[in-house]
Amino acid sequence: MAASVRYLLKPWTPSLYLVRWSRYNPYYLDPDPSKDARVLESELSPEQKELQELKTVRPIKAALSSDTSSSFNDPLISKFINMMMQDGNKILARGIMTQTLESIKRKQVEKYHKSPAAKKEEIECNPYTIFHQGLENCKPIIGLASVQKGGKSYQVPVPLTDNRRRFLAMKWMITECRDNKHRRTHMYEKLSQELLAAFANEGNVVKRKHDLHKMAEANRAYAHYRWW
């Protein structure tokens, strides 16, 4: 019994070598740094109670240095910062993110204070909701995969996992801001403009999502080439 647990705690290599894999044995659980992790026992459902017990027994992976226990910590924003980061310069990426949130909030609060009282409730001032909603509006529902059949490769419409959709939305947002904007504008300006446009379902990123949907719709005929 002790020998089998020791075997599970050793450094682990997968049987099939992947491009990106973690050295942690899958026996280890993910850390949950938020303060709300401690909830009263009576409020938990049986599955959640099982999970809690598992956490007391099983080993847990080390937390990342970018995770905080404060409620200001947002996993989606952390993921976006990591995607924007170049050459490991997290400080610069985080600075750009905070400047983006600030500039979104400034534009919205300015509009709020200048508009008449009737229209004030319609204006969304929270940069976090604008970011989340904007990214949600950029996520594609269906994607295309290249399938080879009879010597020719076809673009086949295929469902996407949640992670893949989130990744595509963020990737499109960042590449759009890096490539297709005027050279002399700052990244935070470009991002804030694109995010506000995505929040209103306009702009180039949402257009790219619609183009992908149209392509998938056009290639409906090849849908049964998919075997998974």
Next chain:
Amino acid sequence: MNLHKLSSRLCPTVTQKFRHLHIQSSGQQLESVAVETASAEPNPLSVFRTSEQDPAYHSERQSGQYYTFPPAHIQKLFPHGLPPRFQLQIKTFNEGCVMVRPPALELISYLKRADYSKPPLRYVLYGDTGTGKTLSLCHALHYCYTQGWLIVHIPDAHLWVKNCKELLPSSSRPSRFDQPIQASHWLKNFKITNEHFLSKIKTTQRYVWTKRESTEMGQPLGELVDQGVNRMKSSSDVVGAVLRELRLQAGGITEGEGAFKLAVAVDGVNALWGKTSLKKEDRTLCEPEELTLIHNLRKMMKNNWSGGAILTALSQTGSLFTPRSAYLPNELLGEEGFDHMEPFVPVSVSNYDEKEFESCYLYYLDRNWLQHPHSRSEEGKKELIFLSNKNPSILERLCAFL
């Protein structure tokens, strides 16, 4: 009979309210009582805002509360005077609100009680980075403006000793250097602030700029300023001439039409005695003494004139070759600067205390600036206190993205 009893019961409460009005006669209490007649809740506006918009009447009662700059005053008095982040805040919130704090109140009380027939007193605002020296200076300057003084405001002396694209050898003196862009920019803003004084003050000496251009004696100061704005080459010398004229005439006429008091406000005064990052043509470093603008400003800082006050603030943020932890006058001014400025009245500016932090937090909530739901809770507030250490500028930068 019932009606009579009702009225007799109502009367005492009404007389009580009148007594209440009589005892507490300060502005914001009156306002709150006027609204209070219907409901017993205190008016939340009176906690962090004050209705007293005139800085002359500010006292400890308004300490920690916000008062608004009138928009007309902002345009005239501070065309270049406010810090850039504060200008952004004015643009976003659609109003310019400043907190009334003890250092500014101290400065204004000194200004009220000083004797203006004697040489001017030099006030130096000092403190750690981001504690509010520049805005306290602007508050005091607003007081001077509402009292009708002539304002000479250099928003940041560090801008005159670094990043200068054009450094011309001076036209009048061989060993000096001119900065035409900075000088003409400053003269334009000086003109906006003091328009109504420019026609009243006359020059006392004939100034010759080139072979064909000169300003005669007895011309209004406006012409001198226009000369500097239009002809960039001699603008630094014009600045020197303007400062000299103001120095001579400030204490001259005490009563009557031509009388005026002079307020010289310099932010980042340690730049005048520090090092520059400008290089001469032979690639040696320029001394601040060799720049015309700095030389004339140093003459202004001496107290050999009368009829005004010199308000200054130190600044480490823009300074060159000074360590980040230095904030005391001794460290930032250096030996030369300290000897030149001595004797001066030091005014210390520190971080917010509990009441001021509370006031700032409520102001941001009122202006819809704190959007993150956690920042509006008690725990979020404690986190903000911990992260910013109640430093005004760090708190502002934190709340910007929350």
